[in-house]
Amino acid sequence: MTVVAVFVGIFAWNALGALGGLFVNLLIAFFLALALEPIVVWLVRHGWRRGGAAAFALIGGLVLVIVVLALFGNLFVQQLVQLVENVPQLYADARTMIADRFGVEVPETDDLLRQATEAWGGDVASGALLVGTTILGGVFAALTILLVTYYLLAAGPRFRASICRWLTPGRQQEVLRLWEITQVKVADFINTRIVLAAIATVATFAFLAILGTPYSLPLAVFTGVVSQFVPTIGTYIGGALPIVVALTSQGVPQGLGVLAFILGYQQVENLWLAPKVSARALEMNAAVSFVVVLGFGAVFGALGAFLALPIAATIQAVANTYVQRHELVQSHMLHDPGEAQEDPGRTGRGASNADRTRAAAREVEERHADGVQ
Structure with missing residues (x-):
């Protein structure tokens, strides 16, 4: 039985690895x-x-x-x-x-091309095959x-x-409530992306218009959309097009200026704008949302970075529903001077699962009070 269990475990491990892409x-x-x-x-x-x-x-x-x-x-x-x-x-x-x-x-252009072909010709061929696959x-x-x-x-x-x-009727109510909460969080995430895309479009259009770059409006729309809906490297992919246009139609200084703007806006968005907007839409601390994106991106790659915020918001909603909270002690460390203290009874340990479920789903009920059947 031990040998069979070992072989079954090896098979299950290999199957999970093979099915990772499908998951x-x-x-x-x-x-x-x-x-x-x-x-x-x-x-x-x-x-x-x-x-x-x-x-x-x-x-x-x-x-x-x-x-x-x-x-x-x-x-x-x-x-x-x-x-x-x-x-x-x-x-x-x-x-x-x-x-x-x-x-x-x-070296002249012909000599440089010949050296590049000799050095990287095989890598280019294998790379082309990899790209096709x-x-x-x-x-x-x-x-x-x-x-x-x-x-x-x-x-x-x-x-x-x-x-x-x-599931039992009680569990059914909880599952359906959490399902709806998850759907709201995903919708909030999409709305956040739309808001950030609009801000990026306006900022990029203003800069390109001041710089005198042709096709300012379509370039700004492309940059705003791609920067928000392509994970991790979307800003750089979206910024490549206006950089190329500025280089070819205006010159190297203008192209470098657009590059500097893209890099600067990316830092402002990552460090200030995106955490602020995400915190309001997904009810998450700005620092937590920023760290969550970095962590999911490091572990799961570009897809993890894109889905980090809705997944984290859903986990937060589930935790608010099922993790027991306790009363707060009286301490000056829990509030600023002059700030009203939070009512400790709102998160008391006596709250039932149903009460915590209703508290976590309050946002859903307010938004869909006339639509939830």
């Missing part, structure tokens, strides 16, 4: 379904069938993403091609300046996420009912 895709699909659920419910209330409403919400969001990529992707490619065409001339000018000012001979894997993962998201949206109450059938 990540299912997690993404679950959060997408939670984010799109309010749209589906609104359509159902206006006479749509559940399946059609789910398909419309999912396809509508996908079409919106494709339209944004089509509008700004073409501009990005054009500017990138123009930049690549200007690179040899820029290198020649820099070579001449270095030779005249410092007396240093820099990654693209195919990304397409398959995207199809999996979209399919699971549609099934979750189309099932809706039936899916929740299938889970609740395994």
Whole structure:
């Protein structure tokens, strides 16, 4: 039996490792379904069938993403091609300046390309193969996420009912309440991203307009959207397009100016703006929200950084429901001078699970008092 248990444990460990990517895709699909659920419910209330409403919400969001990529992707490619065409001339000018000012001979363009080909030719070929494999894997993962998201949206109450059938009536109420809290937290997270994208768009547009960069408005919209909805490196990806446009249409000083603005705004957003907005939307301390994003990003990568705040907010709501709180002692360390002390009875140890559930769900009840059935 010990030998069998060891082999079963090894098999289970290897299976969990192999299914890690699938679990990540299912997690993404679950959060997408939670984010799109309010749209589906609104359509159902206006006479749509559940399946059609789910398909419309999912396809509508996908079409919106494709339209944004089509509008700004073409501009990005054009500017990138123009930049690549200007690179040899820029290198020649820099070579001449270095030779005249410092007396240093820099290799010519042809010699540099030949050396690069000899040194990195094999790596480029293997890298191209890796990129192709990654693209195919990304397409398959995207199809999996979209399919699971549609099934979750189309099932809706039936899916929740299938889970609740395994629980007692009291547990069913708690699960449904926590489900709704999670949905509200995810919606708050999406609203936070939208607010930050709007602020980034306005700030970027103002700077580009002052600098005189062409296409200021579409560049600002692209930067604002990509910087907030692409995890971790979104700001730098979104800022690449205005930098390229400034380099190709205005010159190196303007391009460096845009680069400095992107880096500076990223620091302001990370250290001050995003924690403030996230704390108000998700009821989380600003320092905690910042550390949570860094921690999830370090452990789970870009996806973890993107989903860190809604997951942490959900965990916080669950903790408020099930973790027992105690009365506060009387101490000057618990309040500022002149500040009214908190009523210790609100978090007393005598509160029941139902009371704590109602306290954690107060925000949901206030927002959906006329919609919760």
